[in-house]
């Protein structure tokens with residue numbers, strides 16, 4: 032499936048965020064306040080719901096995600112890990128290594144009318160380019176941080192296979208960052224061309 036919107040990496044997110052603190056929660060997971068603050072800043076959303084997928088991915092959302100959505104996230108990581116292992120990569124191949132934020136979609140259709148829930152993010156290196164909408168671009172997903180490894184996707188009410196794809200595609204940037212820095216550098220900035228999947 033071809034994604035009509037791009038996924039991007041926030042270069043500034045490379046900085047290692049502070050250590051996580053354990054808070055007593057129903058889901059008993061690690062929550063990193065700096066990471067959540069960054070996700071809120073990028074999306075303008077708040078993420079009161081924290082939950083794990085069946086395979087152990089940390090998920091933050093505005094409302095409780097449906098089971099099908101959590102399964103779609105797991106499926107995307109499963110496909111990513113499978114192709115990464117085939118290439119001999121060893122780092123960041125556990126579901127629990129990842130945090131996914133599900134933000135409000137800033138649009139649900141692309142310019143051709145296709146269902147395409149995307150988030151609007153500052154244009155940065157895409158300013159003035161093909162994707163620029165006037166200071167921002169629409170992205171299917173965006174890497175927020177490498178350590179902890181996290182990205183944001185948009186809420187979907189259908190076409191959940193697209194969630195799996197976006198998860199796989201955002202995850203590619205993180206997998207490459209930890210396993211093939213040269214290929215990461217070459218593929219991180221889609222304003223210079225290239226898209227997903229990177230790993231086949």
Ligand SMILES: [Zn+2]
Pocket residue numbers: 037038039040200201204219221226227
């Ligand atoms: Zn990308």
